[in-house]
Structures are given as structure tokens and as C-alpha cells.
Amino acid sequence: MLLGMVGVEVQNTWREGPSWLRPELDELKNWVAMRFRGCIAMFQKHSRPTFCPHLRQASSGCEVVWKLGNMTKWQKKTPLEWLDYVNKEVKVHAEERHEYKGWVLTVDPVSANILLANLSENGKMSILAILGHAVQDVEIVAEADDEMKEKLAHLFMPEKSPTYSHEELDQKKNSLKSWLEKNHIPVEEQGELQSTLCVAGVLTINPPYGPKDCNSSNEIILSRVQQLVESYLALQQ
Known part of the structure; x- marks a missing residue:
């Protein structure tokens, strides 16, 4: 859970978060994420950080990173809202005007990362992961038919080996x-x-x-x- 909360200053901003996050934020309101020399760690307020050797130095060299107020519209969605995108073909608009298209396999409920699948001409699937913080907007293009749903559902399942006497x-x-x-x-x-x-x-x-x-x-x-x-x-x- 702590890794999922990296970048959130819980003490001062927990009440600003979406309602589905508040129980978790309330529980962890004494934790804070800090960055020092490119490293990020979670530690309790007024305690000595120990998650990264760089952070054992003076806390004056640290800075709080990414409060809830800086979360994108995509990251602020609830798990049920993300679920609506599963098994749908989408166009993802990301940072720096990047666009990605594919079928949504899943959305990570903590990081909001999106896993897209694309069917190539030879019949094989290619997988693309898009980090949640880079997502600006997600546009639904098409719904999956029964055949596509079957392919997506069995994408990571091992092929059944034939049995021999x-x-x-x-x-x-x-x-x-x-x-x-x-x-x-x-x-x-x-x-x-x-x-x-x-x-x-x-x-x-x-x-x-x-x-x-x-x-x-x-x-x-x-x-x-x-x-x-x-x-x-x-x-x-």
C-alpha cells in the first residue's frame, strides 16, 4: 500500500482526495513521500527516513512530491469507473501529445496504469503499459465482441498441451x-x-x-x- 501512496502528502491533503481513497488516506495520514537526489521513499512524519540510503541525510535536502491536488483526471477516477474501460478499444492521449490505441486488458487500481493489447497481422498480441500519471484522457473507440473478449481473457493463459497415452x-x-x-x-x-x-x-x-x-x-x-x-x-x- 505504501508504494501506491508514493508522492502523496497525506497529513495535509487527505480530505481533498476522492471518497473511495479517504479510508486509506486516513489510516496513513502520518506518512509522507519525500524525494532526495532523485530517490523517493515513504516514511512517517518527524521520523528519520530509512527506505533509501540517500534519504538518511538531512531532511532539509528533501522535498515533498506530488500532492493529491496534482493528480490527473484519469488518476482521480474510481476503480468502478476504470472497470468500464476493460475489454474496450480505446485511444489514450498521454503527455507530450503521445497517443496510443489498443484493447484495455486492465487498469491498476493503485497506480492507474493502463495495460493495452493489440492484435498484429500474424495473429499475435503485443502488450503496451502506459503509466497512469502520464494519461491525460482516454477515449473509447469500440466495444469488444465475444470473440475478442475470449482472446483477451485467455491472453496470459498457457496453451493446453495435448495428452498422449x-x-x-x-x-x-x-x-x-x-x-x-x-x-x-x-x-x-x-x-x-x-x-x-x-x-x-x-x-x-x-x-x-x-x-x-x-x-x-x-x-x-x-x-x-x-x-x-x-x-x-x-x-x-
Whole structure:
């Protein structure tokens, strides 16, 4: 919570803040944010600051930073108001006339930072974070349809790996092993269940025997074997 309050002089300005912030400000009204030589720290009034070594020097070299009165219109919104922007395509007007466009994934309720997602031509999503204090205005451009909502909801979820039976894994292992041996690459089976393939004694391939299942401390060998496995899988299709 203290990190979220950096830049707020609580003692003198807490009553000026939005109503949803007042309980937190009231609780922390004896805390103040100070800056000294480019460093920022929170500490209690009339106590010696200890969050940063630079701030252990005389407090006369410090200055109070960013009172509530300097917060932007965007930062003064409530969490419920920020929630209205989620899953919507927006145009963000920021400091120095910068503009950003994308789909709102989330808005941090403490810092007011915005996380935008943009769908590229190859189908991949790119993510952009905009600091809340730099936001001047946010204009809603479009609402997300069901398909876009689904994409945004599963953006950070790991892809589901296909499941294989013991017989299928055994067949994949034997097929890959035979292909490697035909290409004069030394390979043997390892492990209690003989489920791991060991290539030239320096690289292992674990189930389900794809390029991502290759492991080696030698980056050159790892890259070459992964390319071989990719070639093998392409031939199987």
C-alpha cells in the first residue's frame, strides 16, 4: 500500500482526495513521500527516513512530491469507473501529445496504469503499459465482441498441451529414435522407464519429444537438434 501512496502528502491533503481513497488516506495520514537526489521513499512524519540510503541525510535536502491536488483526471477516477474501460478499444492521449490505441486488458487500481493489447497481422498480441500519471484522457473507440473478449481473457493463459497415452508416447519415441539413427546421430534411451532419449551424451529429449522438450547446456547443439526435430515433425505431417 505504501508504494501506491508514493508522492502523496497525506497529513495535509487527505480530505481533498476522492471518497473511495479517504479510508486509506486516513489510516496513513502520518506518512509522507519525500524525494532526495532523485530517490523517493515513504516514511512517517518527524521520523528519520530509512527506505533509501540517500534519504538518511538531512531532511532539509528533501522535498515533498506530488500532492493529491496534482493528480490527473484519469488518476482521480474510481476503480468502478476504470472497470468500464476493460475489454474496450480505446485511444489514450498521454503527455507530450503521445497517443496510443489498443484493447484495455486492465487498469491498476493503485497506480492507474493502463495495460493495452493489440492484435498484429500474424495473429499475435503485443502488450503496451502506459503509466497512469502520464494519461491525460482516454477515449473509447469500440466495444469488444465475444470473440475478442475470449482472446483477451485467455491472453496470459498457457496453451493446453495435448495428452498422449503410454502407447502413443512410446510410438513417438521409437519413431524419432529411428529417424535420428538413420541420420547417423547417436541416440540411446535413458531413465527408469526408458522414456528419455539421450543424443550423443550431451542432450536429452523428454516426452512428448518435440523441439521444446530438448535440453542441453550446449546452446549450439541444442539449436541444431531442435531444428532436426522440427524437420522430423514436418515430415510426419
